[in-house]
Amino acid sequence: MTVDQSPTISFSHALRRKTIHLTALLIPIGLWILPEYAALPILGFLAASCLTADLLRMSHSMVARLFLKIFGPLLRDHEKGKRLTGSTYLLIGSFLCAWGFGAEIAILALLYLIFGDTIAALVGRRWGRVHMGKKTLEGSASCLFVCVGIALIFPSVPTQAALVGAIIATFVEWLPWAMDDNLTIPIIAGLAIKLLTL
Numbered sequence: 001m002t003v004d005q006s007p008t009i010s011f012s013h014a015l016r017r018k019t020i021h022l023t024a025l026l027i028p029i030g031l032w033i034l035p036e037y038a039a040l041p042i043l044g045f046l047a048a049s050c051l052t053a054d055l056l057r058m059s060h061s062m063v064a065r066l067f068l069k070i071f072g073p074l075l076r077d078h079e080k081g082k083r084l085t086g087s088t089y090l091l092i093g094s095f096l097c098a099w100g101f102g103a104e105i106a107i108l109a110l111l112y113l114i115f116g117d118t119i120a121a122l123v124g125r126r127w128g129r130v131h132m133g134k135k136t137l138e139g140s141a142s143c144l145f146v147c148v149g150i151a152l153i154f155p156s157v158p159t160q161a162a163l164v165g166a167i168i169a170t171f172v173e174w175l176p177w178a179m180d181d182n183l184t185i186p187i188i189a190g191l192a193i194k195l196l197t198l
Contacts (some may be wrong), residue, residue, distance in 0.1 A: 021114065021118060022114065022118065024090055024110070024113075024114050025114055027043070027090075027091075027094045028106070028107040028110045028111060028114075030042070030043075031043075031098055031106055031110075032103070032107055036098070036103050039098065039103065040095070040098060040099055043091065043094055043095040043098060044095050044099075046091050046095075047088070047091035047092045047094070050085070050087055050088040050091050050092075051084070051088055051092065053088075054084045054085060054088050058082045058083075068080060071085075084180075086180060087182075089180040089183040090113075090182035090183075092183060093113075093182050093183040093184075093185070093186045093187055094110060094186060096186075096187055097109055097110070097186040097187055097190040100190070100191075100194070101191065101193070101194040102194075104156040104157060105157060105190050105194055105197070106186065106190060107156075108150070108151075108154050108156070108157050108162060108165065108190075109165065109169070109185065109186040109187075109193065110186050111150050111154070112147045112150060112165065112166060112185060112189055113181065113182065113186050113189075115146050115147075116143040116146045116150075116166075116169055116170065116173060116185075117173055117181055117185065119142045119143060119146050120135070120139040120140060120142055120143035120173055121139065123136075123138050123139050123142040124136040124138060124139025124140075124142075125139075132174065133176040134176055135173075135176070140170060140174045143169075143170045143173050144167065144170040147165075147167075147169050147170055148163060148167075150162075150166065151163045151165065151166040157193060157197065158196075161192075161193045161196035162193065164192055164193070164196055165189045165190070165192050165193040168188060168189050168192045169185050169188075169189040172185050172188050173185060
């Protein structure tokens with residue numbers, strides 16, 4: 001969920017988008033409730049479905065018009081063109097993280113993404129003063145605070161590994177690269193936690 005500090009997006013619009021993004025909590029909840037042999041195929045199907053929809057949207061103008069009519073108000077400008085949407089990246093990242101690192105690590109990494117990235121966007125837009133590229137110090141600090149809090153209360157991963165994952169998730173959220181946070185945060189943070197728990 002890349003934080004766009006563009007002044008053309010109001011705080012209220014960002015708040016609406018991030019509130020909707022909290023529905024992504026259904027993914028870690030599903031990974032927690034369902035056994036992996038059930039959760040992984042469901043996640044894989046959803047990721048493949050969203051990817052297919054995006055590819056159809058990018059290659060057929062009629063599909064693109066219908067898609068924009070339904071989802072246009074929720075999309076960032078770059079998502080309206082020939083790029084995958086944040087939702088597609090989220091599902092792909094969630095599937096790869098759960099498949100590669102297991103459900104417990106995937107749940108933790110996704111909580112970093114969902115809560116850390118959301119608070120970074122809102123705090124950075126509302127109170128951010130010290131800019132670091134497109135991000136703000138205040139937004140990144142709030143992301144770290146939230147991720148560390150999650151790491152300290154998450155029961156299924158050793159605290160030291162979880163804290164390192166929280167720091168890495170915050171760093172990845174801050175990085176000024178073109179890759180989507182929905183993909184990079186869970187995979188990179190999840191990989192770090194996995195390596196530390198081998």
